[in-house]
Each structure stands twice: as C-alpha cells, then as structure tokens.
Amino acid sequence: MSPFLRKLGALLGKDAADLAKNPTMVLCVALPVGFALFYRFFLGDMDLGSALRDESATPVVASAVTYVVLSMGLCMSIGMGASMSLVYGIAEEKEKHTLRTLMLANVTANQIVLAKGILALLVTVATEILCFLVSGAPFSLFLPYVGFGILGAIAIILLSLVAGLASRDQMTAGLYSVPILLLALAPIFGSYSSDISNVVRFAPTGGMDALLHMAVNGTLTTAGAMVPLATTVVWIALSALCFSLLYKRLLRDN
Amino acid sequence: MEALVEREAVQGGRSLHLECSRECGRRARRALQQAQGARRAAYFLEEDGGFDRDTVRSYLRFFARLAQMPPAEGERALDHFGLRDHSRTLVSRLSAEQKALLAFARMSLFSPELCFCERPLADLSPESRSLVLAWIAERFEAGTVFVTVGQPLREALLMPGSAYWEEEGRLLPAQVEEEEPDDGPVPDEVRVCKIAVRAGTATLLLDPREIDFIESANRVNYASVRGELYPTALSMDQLDEQLSRFGFFRCHRSFIVNVQKVLRVERFTRNTFNLVLSDANRSSLPLSKGRAEEMRERFGWK
Numbered sequence: 001m002s003p004f005l006r007k008l009g010a011l012l013g014k015d016a017a018d019l020a021k022n023p024t025m026v027l028c029v030a031l032p033v034g035f036a037l038f039y040r041f042f043l044g045d046m047d048l049g050s051a052l053r054d055e056s057a058t059p060v061v062a063s064a065v066t067y068v069v070l071s072m073g074l075c076m077s078i079g080m081g082a083s084m085s086l087v088y089g090i091a092e093e094k095e096k097h098t099l100r101t102l103m104l105a106n107v108t109a110n111q112i113v114l115a116k117g118i119l120a121l122l123v124t125v126a127t128e129i130l131c132f133l134v135s136g137a138p139f140s141l142f143l144p145y146v147g148f149g150i151l152g153a154i155a156i157i158l159l160s161l162v163a164g165l166a167s168r169d170q171m172t173a174g175l176y177s178v179p180i181l182l183l184a185l186a187p188i189f190g191s192y193s194s195d196i197s198n199v200v201r202f203a204p205t206g207g208m209d210a211l212l213h214m215a216v217n218g219t220l221t222t223a224g225a226m227v228p229l230a231t232t233v234v235w236i237a238l239s240a241l242c243f244s245l246l247y248k249r250l251l252r253d254n
Numbered sequence: 255m256e257a258l259v260e261r262e263a264v265q266g267g268r269s270l271h272l273e274c275s276r277e278c279g280r281r282a283r284r285a286l287q288q289a290q291g292a293r294r295a296a297y298f299l300e301e302d303g304g305f306d307r308d309t310v311r312s313y314l315r316f317f318a319r320l321a322q323m324p325p326a327e328g329e330r331a332l333d334h335f336g337l338r339d340h341s342r343t344l345v346s347r348l349s350a351e352q353k354a355l356l357a358f359a360r361m362s363l364f365s366p367e368l369c370f371c372e373r374p375l376a377d378l379s380p381e382s383r384s385l386v387l388a389w390i391a392e393r394f395e396a397g398t399v400f401v402t403v404g405q406p407l408r409e410a411l412l413m414p415g416s417a418y419w420e421e422e423g424r425l426l427p428a429q430v431e432e433e434e435p436d437d438g439p440v441p442d443e444v445r446v447c448k449i450a451v452r453a454g455t456a457t458l459l460l461d462p463r464e465i466d467f468i469e470s471a472n473r474v475n476y477a478s479v480r481g482e483l484y485p486t487a488l489s490m491d492q493l494d495e496q497l498s499r500f501g502f503f504r505c506h507r508s509f510i511v512n513v514q515k516v517l518r519v520e521r522f523t524r525n526t527f528n529l530v531l532s533d534a535n536r537s538s539l540p541l542s543k544g545r546a547e548e549m550r551e552r553f554g555w556k
Contacts, residue, residue: 006319006322014316017307093304101299104295104296105296105364106295106321
C-alpha cells in the first residue's frame with residue numbers, strides 16, 4: 001500500500017473513532033433516524049396513515065407519505081450527518097490545534113481533507129440507509145434513494161469543509177453551520193407552499209429531492225430528471241470551485 | 255534569526271537552542287518549516303492539544319501508523335518515556351508533564367532528521383528531564399538536528415549544540431569556550447563572606463551556604479536561593495573568586511554551582527554533562543566538558 005493510502009487509512013480510522021466517541025456527533029447521526037421513525041408512526045396515527053394500512057388506500061396517498069418520510073430522512077441525514085459533524089469536527093480540531101499537529105507530522109492538507117470528506121460521505125450514506133430501513137418504504141426505492149442521497153450530499157460536504165476550515169473555534173462553527181444546515185433542509189420547507197417549493201428546488205439538495213419525488217411517484221424519466229440533475233451538478237461544481245479556491249488559504253491560517 | 259536557523263540548522267546541520275521570546279520562537283519555527291524541504295521533521299509546540307478522546311496508547315498507535323511504523327513502535331515509545339502505567343489514560347486527563355512526555359514519544363516515532371521544540375524541558379520533573387535529555391542526546395548522536403526555543407538559557411545550555419540568547423531582537427551566542435583556570439586549588443579557608451543581592455527595594459546579604467547556584471542571564475547575574483532568583487551587582491569573576499572558598503565551582507561560563515548541592519552528574523553524549531542539584535526546583539545546570547575534568551580533579555572524584 002502506498003504511503004498516501006496508509007496515511008489516509010490512519011486518518012479515516014482516527015476520525016471514525018473520534019466521531020463514535022463524541023456524543024454530540026452521535027446525536028447528529030441518530031437524530032435523522034429518530035425523526036424518520038417518528039414521522040412514520042406520527043403519520044400512521046393520522047387518518048392518512050389509517051388509510052395506508054387499508055388495502056384499498058390509494059397509491060397516491062401511500063407514495064405521498066413515503067415521499068415525505070424519505071425526503072426528510074435524506075435532507076436531515078445530509079444536514080446533520082454531513083454538515084454538522086464536519087463543521088463542528090473541523091472547528092474543534094482547529095481550536096485545539098490538532099490540525100496543526102497533524103500537518104507538522106508530515107501529513108498533507110489533501111490527506112486530512114480527503115479523509116474528513118470521505119468519512120462524512122460514509123456517515124451520511126449510513127444514516128440515509130438507516131432512515132430508509134425505519135421508513136417502511138418499498139425496497140424497490142432503495143437504490144435510487146441511496147444514489148440521490150449521495151448526489152445531494154456532495155455539494156453540502158464541500159461547503160461544510162470550507163465552513164469548518166473557516167471557523168476559528170466551535171462558537172464560530174455554530175454560526176457558520178446554520179446557513180449550510182438550512183440549505184440542506186430547504187426541500188423540507190418546500191412542502192409548506194408551492195412558492196417556497198419553487199425556490200428551494202434550486203437549493204443544493206433541491207435536485208435530489210425532486211428526483212426522489214419522481215422516483216416515489218413512478219414518474220422518473222430521463223427528460224424529467226434533466227433539470228434536477230443539472231441543478232445538482234451546478235451546485236457540486238460551484239461548491240468544488242469555492243472549496244478549491246479557499247481551502248489552502250484557510251488551512252494556512254491554522 | 256531566520257538566517258541563523260537556515261544557515262546553522264538546515265544547511266550546517268548544527269543543533270541550535272535559543273533563549274528567546276515567544277514571537278522569536280514562532281519566527282524560528284516558521285523559518286525551519288519553510289527550509290526543511292523533504293527532510294523528516296517533528297515539532298513539539300507549547301500549544302499542542304486535542305486528541306482528548308484518545309488514550310495514550312491509541313494516540314501513539316495512530317502516530318505510529320502515520321509514521322509508517324508497526325504498532326510495536328508505539329509500545330516501545332510508551333516504555334521509553336515511562337508512560338506504560340498511563341497507556342489507558344485519556345490524553346485529556348494527563349498532567350502537563352505527561353503530555354510533554356507523550357509529545358516526545360510521538361516525535362520519537364518519526365525518527366526525525368529535524369526536530370523543533372518549544373520549551374522542551376519546561377514542565378518536566380528531574381526524572382522526566384533525564385529521560386528527555388537522554389533521548390535528545392541519542393538522536394543528536396544519530397544525526398538529528400534540534401532547534402529549541404524558550405527560556406531560561408540554563409535549559410538551552412543543557413542540550414547538545416549551540417546556545418544563543420536574544421537581546422533587543424538579536425541572537426547572541428552564549429559563550430561556552432573554556433577559560434584558562436586561575437591558580438591551583440584554593441585552600442579551604444573560612445572567611446566572613448556575604449553576597450549582596452537585591453530583593454525589590456531591599457538588599458539582602460546572603461550566606462554562601464544558602465546559595466544553590468549563580469546564573470548569568472541577559473547580562474545580569476542571579477543568585478538562586480530556595481528556588482528564587484535574586485539579582486546581584488557582582489560580576490561572575492568576583493562571585494567566582496569569593497565563592498570558590500565555600501565549595502562553589504564555575505561549572506560553565508554562565509554558572510557557578512554550590513558543589514554541596516550537587517546530587518548527581520549526568521552524561522548524555524561524549525561532550526554533554528549536566529549537574530542535577532538537590533535544591534527546591536531540582537535544577538539542572540550545564541557542565542562544560544573541560545570543566546568536568548577540572549571538577550573531578552579538584553574534588554577528588556574518580
């Protein structure tokens with residue numbers, strides 16, 4: 001194994017162990033799963049949910065409930081798992097000079113950032129899968145759900161890396177993480193009105209949410225997927241540009 | 255300062271120990287970082303922190319992986335720096351001294367060619383100081399170049415290499431060349447002798463037997479009594495002349511030690527000797543190589 005990969009493996013292991021030992025981070029990961037479970041049974045207690053248990057319930061009602069639970073699971077997994085854990089995690093390391101110790105121990109900035117990004121993606125995907133398992137959604141949606149979840153998480157992870165590196169300490173991280181969290185959760189607010197929905201579909205996770213909506217309704221077509229996919233790709237490109245312009249300067253300040 | 259670090263440490267491969275301010279220390283670190291190139295380097299900074307959720311063992315195993323060493327190296331470092339009993343302790347619960355030892359254990363895993371330390375001996379007890387000085391000497395003999403920064407000059411002089419001290423932004427070499435000894439051994443002769451020192455606005459007259467050692471730093475001479483330093487207007491030569499009759503010995507150009515207070519003599523490299531005192535701080539003083547021979551002869555030590 002090359003030295004680069006060995007160091008990357010060591011950093012991944014250390015970050016994963018750190019995350020598992022940090023109660024705040026564990027809560028960030030557990031919260032979306034808890035919400036997915038809550039929403040499933042909360043809706044199940046409503047008349048709408050009763051209709052779901054009835055075999056004669058219309059497929060439209062069933063898919064609407066499934067969409068709400070899955071959409072919320074994806075948005076919260078990305079918002080909490082990717083953005084919160086990354087921004088607070090990096091800020092804590094900056095505050096305690098852990099990043100500097102690593103960089104003075106012959107570890108490159110690329111290795112540190114790559115390890116954090118990969119772990120955030122893995123944690124997000126794991127949380128998304130747990131949300132799916134507790135949602136009661138049909139397994140035919142599993143692969144598209146995970147695929148859309150990964151697509152939607154990339155831009156948020158890149159933006160969270162920038163916000164984490166820009167944070168001087170955990171107090172500043174609290175401030176910087178809010179807009180990213182709101183961006184990640186934006187599609188949830190879209191269900192309140194069509195006006196909000198028209199705006200949030202252009203959010204970083206808006207494309208992902210639209211694709212999920214189509215997949216749940218069984219209306220996913222290549223032509224219909226073009227705009228949501230383009231929205232997601234544009235956000236990924238913009239986030240990557242922002243990240244590549246800022247991250248070296250931000251690491252130098254550490 | 256930057257030029258000194260680059261010329262002496264990076265190009266010349268000579269270890270430097272700087273008695274200087276924190277700002278000067280930061281500049282020295284940046285200069286070393288910029289000039290280190292592809293050399294393996296290890297850094298120990300005062301502000302090093304974090305890794306609070308790691309145990310001592312998991313911390314060293316992690317850095318052993320980064321250094322591409324087997325986990326057994328982490329275990330060896332645990333033993334070498336006396337951390338075996340704390341292997342399961344969280345890093346956040348270690349004392350300042352244990353954290354310093356852990357930092358040295360971490361650096362040892364990288365077998366560094368260049369090593370930068372901020373106040374390396376500051377938080378260490380005499381036993382830990384011996385462990386660290388032994389490691390520094392071992393690495394020095396193996397070719398590692400050390401750059402240390404901090405205070406006091408006494409600590410800088412304990413380590414192998416050249417010591418410098420800062421005055422008005424300039425770094426001046428702390429002279430260590432030998433002077434010709436004066437006359438032969440001075441006969442034991444009891445005379446009334448008091449050393450005048452300042453303590454705030456008062457002048458204290460110290461009995462030589464109370465003094466642990468005399469230290470010269472930044473052009474001021476100090477008498478160390480029960481762990482406190484008192485400035486005196488007398489020159490080192492005057493003090494040497496007066497105190498030698500009371501069992502004091504000029505162990506270094508900048509130090510005169512009360513030999514009665516010497517607990518042990520430590521030797522880390524062929525040219526590095528330290529005297530460990532039994533005073534309140536268990537201080538360590540440098541002993542020049544030439545003066546070590548003279549001391550042995552004068553006091554009849556084998």
